[in-house]
Amino acid sequence: MNVLVLGAGQLARMMSLAGAPLNISISAYDVNTDSLVHPLTQQNLGTGLANAIAAADIITAEFEHIPLAILEQCQKSGKFFPGETAIKAGGDRRLEKQLLDSANVGSAAYHIVNSEADFNQAISKLGLPLVFKSALAGYDGKGQWRLKQAEDTAALWQKISAFLAADPQQSIVAEQFIPFQREVSLIGVRRANGDIKVYPLTENHHVNGVLSVSLAVAGNEQLQQQACQMFTALANKLDYVGVLSIEFFDLNGKLLVNEIAPRVHNSGHWTQQGADICQFEQHLRAVCNLPLGSTALIRPSLMVNILGEDAVPESILTIPGLHLHWYGKSKRPGRKMGHINLSAPNNAELKARFTQLINLLPEAIFPELQQMVNRIS
Amino acid sequence: MNVLVLGAGQLARMMSLAGAPLNISISAYDVNTDSLVHPLTQQNLGTGLANAIAAADIITAEFEHIPLAILEQCQKSGKFFPGETAIKAGGDRRLEKQLLDSANVGSAAYHIVNSEADFNQAISKLGLPLVFKSALAGYDGKGQWRLKQAEDTAALWQKISAFLAADPQQSIVAEQFIPFQREVSLIGVRRANGDIKVYPLTENHHVNGVLSVSLAVAGNEQLQQQACQMFTALANKLDYVGVLSIEFFDLNGKLLVNEIAPRVHNSGHWTQQGADICQFEQHLRAVCNLPLGSTALIRPSLMVNILGEDAVPESILTIPGLHLHWYGKSKRPGRKMGHINLSAPNNAELKARFTQLINLLPEAIFPELQQMVNRIS
CATH class of the missing domain: 3.30.1490.20 (ATP-grasp fold, A domain)
Incomplete structure (x- = not known):
């Protein structure tokens, strides 16, 4: 199965790694250069969207800010999931608000x-x-x-x-302005036959507007149900196929949608180690019309983004349950260069391992981690 | 970091998948065709061993039946781990027996x-x-x-x-002839500084001499210690660097070495989902002189080989804790085409999921699975 991904960044790369064991090959189309590359090796695979579309069994996207002409061309092929409408709604806040209103899903x-x-x-x-x-x-x-x-x-x-x-x-x-207590996100997946599965809610901490830490622990069942209902309403409204991500404000236990992303999401990277089947594989399963896998939390997990740096202390590799994920990118200030996933058999152990990690990471590059330790109960 | 792997099969492929998140790039040298390929994309990366050695930071192998001239050429580079002596011992039963004797490790x-x-x-x-x-x-x-x-x-x-x-x-x-009750294997890893870590013992079931199922559940502590001591003796004797695999006969609770493999091993594929850090990443960490990761069992797991077939019923993807791993190979009778990993939170659940899997797989292609169900206590 050949899947063409619009966008050639780390999300396409991680789809490629998740797809290979299913014999799903990913080629990534860089909308800026009109070239097709292998997202892992960066091997050039040709140029021209028309050729790329012709060679693909399935088309999907790793981001939503895609020129409309490209979206239309993909949509016409009949191979594009989640498709033009969903991608547009993710890339234009006006359409996003219309969608939320029409699905009767609360937002500011x-x-x-x-x-x-x-x-x-x-x-x-x-x-x-x-x-x-x-x-x-x-x-x-x-x-x-x-x-x-x-x-x-x-x-x-x-x-x-x-x-x-x-x-x-x-x-x-x-x-x-929503005076929210915290931001949470829900990553879920819907297949063309209407099957839906959602991961546990993730709590997110941003620094200067950029995601720093996502925390996935067994949470509040009422909140999870609320999020799942809103996910279901939106995904069904869009007849959505693939992974859909929703960021919420948690306002005293009432969720309001902040924004949606019609794709795999940075706050779902923990699923690579903390869930049965990660978001990248789930997305590929959905767009390739394969059965969805379990989204259960297999162990409490968190993710720390690595921004603007291409090295971390080697010693962190000794921490049990720690996985390092680099994106193979050249260094640039603030750039998402990789992430660290950390898992543990229980919350207390996750807290201990996270503390161990924080002590090994330079605070100037990884600020405000300490306050997330206290979010693990 | 560029790692050259001697051999271009599924083990090099899975090393490539495990190495990418650490920014370790794998090229695979096919000793039969003298060509260098990307183990995932099969992209040709050139010809000639000398060029391949020059371009590599580190050299390792995915199999032990390698012409001696190639081993010598790699050894001379000073970049080759676990190195000529270990590979030869794995590829020649005479040397293997000498090694076992010299390390005072029991075998037939x-x-x-x-x-x-x-x-x-x-x-x-x-x-x-x-x-x-x-x-x-x-x-x-x-x-x-x-x-x-x-x-x-x-x-x-x-x-x-x-x-x-x-x-x-x-x-x-x-x-x-050893009238053994069962065959078990130990996958372990040693770093140049002498650090050693071993995974839990795996119980293996062969059909017609080919591995069919490997089962990794929390086992007998005495047996685990015995295996670990034998591993340590062998790995230290060889000043081994990388993953080393040992197959044992279990003779009424006394382990005798059947054979060793100086590489990652089919009976360790379950570590991709059942352990913190899989054998492929551990091997790369060791040969690249990075800290070893945890080898703890995170959940009871098993692996089923897919032999000679390029399709399995899609419905197995719905089983929680199931991962399908294809090797991207063309179909040939008896060929190792892929494997299925299955994990569960506890033994009873693993047994239930395995039974579910067996009911979905054609028995003619996956024989004798039922008897392994009873091995899960």
């Missing part, structure tokens, strides 16, 4: 801002504080502004109007 | 047979029944003969003398 109250009148209406309708998010191409906290107090309104409008003027395709979604 | 009493006089001496010295094994190139039960009763002596000598005459390099090791 919002208002679309394309003009100064819209901007003022957002403030009067939703009140302060507000978060303004770019509709397109925003990720890892980029393209976001907060408005906490009325006196900053004029200055912020200057920024936002400049931003909108720079790109006629852009738009802003103003959202009521 | 034996006699080297190169002539009719040797043959008769073996019978008078060791008694019947006897097993005659080719010194070179014997594996999966090939090149072995049994002598149970004296009246078959002349006929067997006809066969063996013809076998010896056909290849002047060959020799025969006659061994006392």
Whole structure:
């Protein structure tokens, strides 16, 4: 089975590693260079989307910010999962909000801002504080502004109007600020026949808007059910095929969707060691129309992102239950270079191993890990 | 880190999958065609051993039946682990027996047979029944003969003398037949600094001389210690670096070495899901001089080989804790095409899942699985 992945980053790479044992071969299409590469070896496999589509049995994507012409071309092939509508909803906050509304899934109250009148209406309708998010191409906290107090309104409008003027395709979604206690995410998978499986909720900690740690331990059953219901509503609404990821705000036990990602997700990397079948294999199974595997937590696990560094102390490899995953990328400040998965037979042992890990990692490069230790009960 | 593997089969392939997350790239040298390939993509990476050696940081092997000239050339590079001596001992039963004797590790009493006089001496010295094994190139039960009763002596000598005459390099090791209750194997790893770690003993079931099922459950502590001591004696004697595999006969709780393999081993494939760090990653860590990882059993597991078939019922993918591993090979009768790993939180659940698996697999292709169910206590 040949699967073409739009995007040639670490998610395609990890799909390739997960697919090989199933005799599923991955080729990755770099939308910027119009070239096809093997995601593991970077071997050039040709150029041109039309050729790539013709050679593929199945097409999928590792990111959602894909030019519309490419999405349309893939959609026409009839081989594209989760398909154009889902990818677009993940890449455009306006469509995402429409989808959430139509599936009756709760998220922050919002208002679309394309003009100064819209901007003022957002403030009067939703009140302060507000978060303004770019509709397109925003990720890892980029393209976001907060408005906490009325006196900053004029200055912020200057920024936002400049931003909108720079790109006629852009738009802003103003959202009521949610005073959430924590951010959690749910990774789930749906097959064309309607089968759905979801992993346990993961608690996420961000530093400067970028995911730092994801923690997967046996959690609150009520919260898990809430998340699963919202997942099911969205996945069914989209007739979704593949892995779908949902980030939630946890507001005193009530979940509100922050955003969705129509793909495997950084907060699901722990599934490589903590779950029976990892998110990468589940996604491939779903898009290749194979039976889904178990999503059960097999042991409490967490993941730590490695950002901007191409080395970690070798000594961490001695920690039981630790797996190091490099992405084979060249070093660049802030770049996602790899991650560390850590698992243990129980929460107490996970806490002990995490503490051992924190003591071996340089704090300047891995900040704020300590506060996540206390989240393991 | 670039690791050159002598041999381009499934073991090199699984090393490649295990190495990628550590940014270890594997190229595989096919000793028959003198060509270098990527073990996953089969992309041709050049020809000529000298070039391959020059481009490698480290050299290792996935099998032991390697022409001596190649072993010597690799050894001279100073990059070859576990190295010429260990590989030769794995590929020649005479050297293997010398090694076992010199490390004071128990195995069946034996006699080297190169002539009719040797043959008769073996019978008078060791008694019947006897097993005659080719010194070179014997594996999966090939090149072995049994002598149970004296009246078959002349006929067997006809066969063996013809076998010896056909290849002047060959020799025969006659061994006392061990009336063992079961065959177990130990996979362990040693680093250059002397660090040693071993996995739990695995119980193996063969059909027609070929491994069919390996079972890894928490076992007898006394037996585990015995195996570990024998492993340590052998690995230290060889100043071994990498994964070393030992097959034992279990004779009423006393272990005797059947044979050793200076490499990762089919009976260790379960470590991909049942252990913290699998044998392929451990081997790479050792030869690349990285810290060894935990070899603890994280859950009871077993492996079933897929021989001569390139498809299994899709429905087995629904069994929790089941992983399918194909090797990307073309179909040939009896060929090792892939394996199934099965894990569970406890023995009872493993038994239930194994029974579920057996009911879904065609018995003609997967014979004698049922009797292994009863080995799970």
